[in-house]
Amino acid sequence: MQRFLNTLRSRDFWLRRFLPFALAVAAAFIARYQLELSDGVTPDFLAGQWPLYAPLNALTAFCLTLLLFALSGRWALSTGLSGLLFTVLALVNHYTRDLHGTALMPQDILNIATAAEVMGSYTLRVTRQVVTIGLLFLPVLAVAAAQHFLQFGRQKAPRIGWKRRLGRWAGCAAGIFVILYTGYFAPFAIKPKSTYGWAWQNTYYTYGYLAGTIESAGLLMNPIIQPENYTVDAAAAAAAKADGYTPAVATVDEQEYPDIILILSESFYDFDLVTDTQADADVMAVTKNLPNSIYGHTVSPHVGGGTNSSEYEMLSSNSLMLMPSITPFNWLNLYGANSIVSYLDELGYASIAAHPYTNSNYRRNSAWLALGFDEVYFEDSFPTEEYYGNRPYQTDSASYRDFAALYEAMPEDQPRFGFLVSIQSHGDYDMNDASLDLVHAATDYGEYDELMDEYLSCMYMTDRAFAELTEYFTEVYEQTGRKVIVAMAGDHAPSFVSHVADKSIAPENDLQLLERSTPYIIWANYPLENAGQTSETDPLNRIDMCTLAPVVAEQAGLPLTPFYRYLLAMREYAPVYTAGNDYMDAAGATREFGEDAALDEWVHGYFALEYNNIGTHARRNQALFSLNG
Numbered sequence: 001m002q003r004f005l006n007t008l009r010s011r012d013f014w015l016r017r018f019l020p021f022a023l024a025v026a027a028a029f030i031a032r033y034q035l036e037l038s039d040g041v042t043p044d045f046l047a048g049q050w051p052l053y054a055p056l057n058a059l060t061a062f063c064l065t066l067l068l069f070a071l072s073g074r075w076a077l078s079t080g081l082s083g084l085l086f087t088v089l090a091l092v093n094h095y096t097r098d099l100h101g102t103a104l105m106p107q108d109i110l111n112i113a114t115a116a117e118v119m120g121s122y123t124l125r126v127t128r129q130v131v132t133i134g135l136l137f138l139p140v141l142a143v144a145a146a147q148h149f150l151q152f153g154r155q156k157a158p159r160i161g162w163k164r165r166l167g168r169w170a171g172c173a174a175g176i177f178v179i180l181y182t183g184y185f186a187p188f189a190i191k192p193k194s195t196y197g198w199a200w201q202n203t204y205y206t207y208g209y210l211a212g213t214i215e216s217a218g219l220l221m222n223p224i225i226q227p228e229n230y231t232v233d234a235a236a237a238a239a240a241k242a243d244g245y246t247p248a249v250a251t252v253d254e255q256e257y258p259d260i261i262l263i264l265s266e267s268f269y270d271f272d273l274v275t276d277t278q279a280d281a282d283v284m285a286v287t288k289n290l291p292n293s294i295y296g297h298t299v300s301p302h303v304g305g306g307t308n309s310s311e312y313e314m315l316s317s318n319s320l321m322l323m324p325s326i327t328p329f330n331w332l333n334l335y336g337a338n339s340i341v342s343y344l345d346e347l348g349y350a351s352i353a354a355h356p357y358t359n360s361n362y363r364r365n366s367a368w369l370a371l372g373f374d375e376v377y378f379e380d381s382f383p384t385e386e387y388y389g390n391r392p393y394q395t396d397s398a399s400y401r402d403f404a405a406l407y408e409a410m411p412e413d414q415p416r417f418g419f420l421v422s423i424q425s426h427g428d429y430d431m432n433d434a435s436l437d438l439v440h441a442a443t444d445y446g447e448y449d450e451l452m453d454e455y456l457s458c459m460y461m462t463d464r465a466f467a468e469l470t471e472y473f474t475e476v477y478e479q480t481g482r483k484v485i486v487a488m489a490g491d492h493a494p495s496f497v498s499h500v501a502d503k504s505i506a507p508e509n510d511l512q513l514l515e516r517s518t519p520y521i522i523w524a525n526y527p528l529e530n531a532g533q534t535s536e537t538d539p540l541n542r543i544d545m546c547t548l549a550p551v552v553a554e555q556a557g558l559p560l561t562p563f564y565r566y567l568l569a570m571r572e573y574a575p576v577y578t579a580g581n582d583y584m585d586a587a588g589a590t591r592e593f594g595e596d597a598a599l600d601e602w603v604h605g606y607f608a609l610e611y612n613n614i615g616t617h618a619r620r621n622q623a624l625f626s627l628n629g
Contacts, residue, residue, distance in 0.1 A: 020075035020147040027079045027143045028062035029054075031086035034133050035061075035209040038094040039103055045205040056183045056190050057208035061086060063176045070172035073160070076148035083140030090133045093209070095124055099427070099495045102302055103204050106217040123428050125447075184214055191215075194225070216324075222616050223326045227607040232619055235612035238605030239562040239624050242569035249529050252557035257347060258483035258524065259416040260556060261407070261473075262340070262549070264311055265396070267425040267455075268462055268490030273297075273514045273540070274501035277452065278442035283459045286467040287488075287521050292531045294555070296541030297517040298489045298548055299576045299584070303498065304515070308362040310491040311421060313545040315339045315371065317567060318610050319578045329362040334370035338563070338613055338625040340549040341372040344417045346627050347558060350374055350410050351417040354403055356382035356394045364421075373419070377406055388461060389432035393423040396465035404472055424465075425458040427495055432457075445500050455494050470523055477525040484525045487552045489545070490518030509590045513576070517542055522555055530555060535575075538588035544576045562624045563609055570602045577603050 032054065036046060049057070064085065068078035089104070096104040183190045191211050195203045204212035219225070270284060271277050288295060301309045301320045309320055312328035316339045320328070341351055354377040359365040368376045386398035394402075403420050410416045429451040439456040441449070466488060473484045497515050506514060517540060522528070534541045543551060550564035551571075560568070570577075574591075576584035582593050583603050593600050612618045613625055 016151055020151050023143045023147050023150075024065050024069075024075055024079045025058070025062055027083055027140045028065060029058040030136055030140055031061040031083060031090075032058040032208065032210070034086055034090040034136050035093065037129060037133055037136075038090040038097070039204055039209050040097060040129075041205050048206065049208055052190055053206070053208045053211060057210045059179045060183065060208075060210040060214070063179055066172040066175050070169045073165070073168060074148075075151055076144040079147055080141060080144035083137055083144070087133065087137045087140075091130065094130060094133065099305060102306065103209065103212070106213060106220055123430055180214075184211070219324070219326075220331075223323050223331055224611070224614055224616050225322045225324070226615055226617060227322070227604065227611055229604075230608055230611050230615070230618075232612060232621060234605070234608040235624065236621060238608050239566055241602075241605060242562065242566040245565045245569040247554050247557075247560060247568070248533075249555055249557045251559050254348070256483070257349070257415040257558065258485045258526070258556050259407075259418070260344065260349070260552060261418045261420070261484060261486040262314070262552065263486070263488040264307070264314060264419075264421045264491050265425070265462060265488050266307070266393075266422045266491060267427065267494045268459065268488070268518055269493040269497070270297075270459075270519050271452075271456070271497075271500075273517055274497065274505060274511070276443060276502075277456065279439050279456055280442070281439045281456075281460060283439060283456050284463050284519070286463045287519060290467075290470065290521065290523055292528050293521050293523040294528070294530060294533050294541075295519070295521050296534065296543060298520045298545045299513065299516045299542055299578065300490070300492045300518055300545055301578050302492055302516070303512060304493055304495040307421070307491045310489075310545055311362075313578065314489065314548055315341065315419070317546040317549055317563065318614055319544070319546050319607070321578050322607060322610055322614075327362065329364065329367040332614070334367055337371060338622075339371050340553075341417070341419075343549075343553070343561060343564075343626070344415075345372055348414055349417040350414040351419070352377065352406055352410060353419040353421075354378070354381065354406055355421040355423065356399045356402065357423045381406060388424065388458070389436040391424075391431045391458075393426050396422050396424045396462050397468055399424065400465055400469045400472070404469075421491075422462075425455070425462060425494075429454040429458070429494065429496075448496055448500050451494075451496055452500065466521070470525070473525040485522065485528070485552065485556050486524070487520065487522045487548060489520035489548055492516075492518060513584065513590060520548060522552060524555075528555065535586070537586050538575070540588065542576055542584065542588065543571060544578055546578065547571055547575065559627055561627055563613070566606065566609060570606060573602045574599055577606060 035057070036049070061082070065078045065082040068081055069075060072078055093104040096102070181189075184193075191207050193215070195207060195215060203215060300306070301313055308327050308329050312318070313320060316337060320326075323332075326332070344351060351373045352375045353364075353368040353373040355361075355364060357379050359376075359378040365376060365378070382394055382399060382402040384394065384398035384402050386395045387393065388395055399420070399422055403418065407416065407418050410418070432454055434450060434453065437453040437457050439453060439460050441452045441456060445452050469486065473486060476482055476484060493515055501511060501515060503511065505511060520543075547567050550560070550567045553560060553564060554568055572586060574583050574585055583591055583599075585591050585596075585599060591599060593603075609624060612620055
């Protein structure tokens with residue numbers, strides 16, 4: 001006891017041991033602030049992280065410093081190296097959020113090859129936020145210099161024996177355990193264990209970047225969240241709610257099944273939803289006014305990025321609400337998965353999937369084959385090689401012409417299903433000289449002026465290319481009599497949408513819903529029974545991305561599975577359920593669970609069905625997801 005008291009009275013203890021330790025903790029608070037800054041946390045959320053979650057995140061960052069100190073025994077080296085790593089992490093997270101629309105999460109490690117390829121096409125702008133993150137590393141370096149002077153002065157680090165080294169390791173390990181256990185894993189941990197909801201920001205902004213990352217990392221072991229009160233009977237009861245649903249189009253005979261073409265159009269978005277561009281050309285003159293079509297908006301799972309997320313929801317009708325931390329094709333076992341591919345295969349369709357770019361992105365080659373596509377095609381099967389100026393992506397017009405050749409090679413004695421993921425309008429949007437712009441916005445967007453003009457020019461080309469595609473399929477009908485129904489939807493808005501959106505247009509939740517609302521169009525080369533159909537209550541005629549495939553199947557007059565029937569019936573009450581707070585009702589208003597029990601029941605029923613379909617611990621009732629059980 002006396003020895004302990006003498007240690008506390010020792011000036012050497014306070015200067016050489018305690019003060020370097022305290023400075024390391026202070027540096028961890030700087031790292032925590034860098035990470036929050038990189039996430040774009042609003043001042044209200046930042047203030048709300050005190051008094052609990054800001055210290056928790058700082059101490060979580062300090063765990064890395066403790067680990068490095070256990071290995072090196074030098075506070076200066078540990079603080080400096082951890083500070084450098086967190087500075088790099090903050091910068092990467094900033095650009096990931098800015099270009100991809102979500103924070104950098106643990107699952108992105110499996111997506112690093114695709115991410116690197118995508119990042120190579122963007123110009124990384126050095127904004128004030130980037131400069132601030134970088135400058136915050138300077139006080140960390142000052143702390144490291146002070147620690148070195150305090151711990152060793154001008155002397156070299158002394159050699160220590162194994163006894164003291166083991167003591168250092170044990171002390172650091174104990175510190176890391178106490179921080180992580182009390183913060184995250186104890187029965188009454190500081191941070192609640194399950195916080196993911198309709199948007200990643202709710203977790204990351206409320207509890208902090210590192211706290212959100214730890215929860216996200218935990219989901220990697222079991223990425224599909226089981227809904228509260230889920231049971232097999234709950235899924236069956238939900239499906240039964242739609243037994244009385246009457247399809248908008250009567251079921252046609254098997255010989256009358258039309259060919260189906262589904263297109264996920266890269267960055268296809270209508271800026272009129274969030275700003276008045278005052279463009280000098282009508283960017284979407286075709287798609288908004290095409291005869292014999294249905295026009296509306298699908299709501300994508302992410303803002304400004306995440307093609308594979310939209311692609312998975314479109315094909316599978318499974319919401320990423322239950323899988324908030326994954327890139328689907330990289331994480332999920334898709335063999336035997338229920339999707340529009342398996343559904344149409346059951347109806348006798350031949351199928352192809354195509355993308356005029358590399359097959360490595362999102363493991364599309366293996367993922368598409370696992371889903372059951374008969375044939376898959378990539379850049380080598382798109383020989384036209386037509387580009388817009390200096391942009392390295394094949395134009396939609398050329399892609400449609402090459403895709404038409406693939407379509408014509410499909411079996412003539414089966415109905416055909418073709419899926420195309422386009423590439424023309426991929427970011428960034430500063431690749432061409434301004435003289436090549438086809439459209440010009442009169443509104444002043446500051447540093448985003450040139451990006452807006454090039455982007456709107458891409459949309460202009462996408463719009464006109466779709467007209468060419470409809471002309472081609474019109475000729476197909478006239479020459480062969482083959483009926484074809486075409487559906488195209490945008491995968492997400494461009495990455496800079498939040499920078500130019502008029503924040504006064506709508507409250508924050510509703511504005512994000514608008515930023516996620518990408519155009520869709522359904523057109524047929526034969527009389528479309530519900531052409532011109534719109535929602536009586538939502539002027540934007542919005543549906544969830546997960547609902548597009550069932551809507552197309554319904555308009556084609558195909559027999560419907562119980563799962564598809566449920567989605568179509570739910571559309572009349574809660575048409576959007578993967579974005580909003582926590583879903584959108586038929587009038588276009590965002591709703592929180594608990595406001596309306598009847599609406600809640602529809603949405604909860606959907607999640608019960610989804611979990612029965614793909615849940616890790618679910619016993620799938622296949623009769624709910626197929627035509628023949």
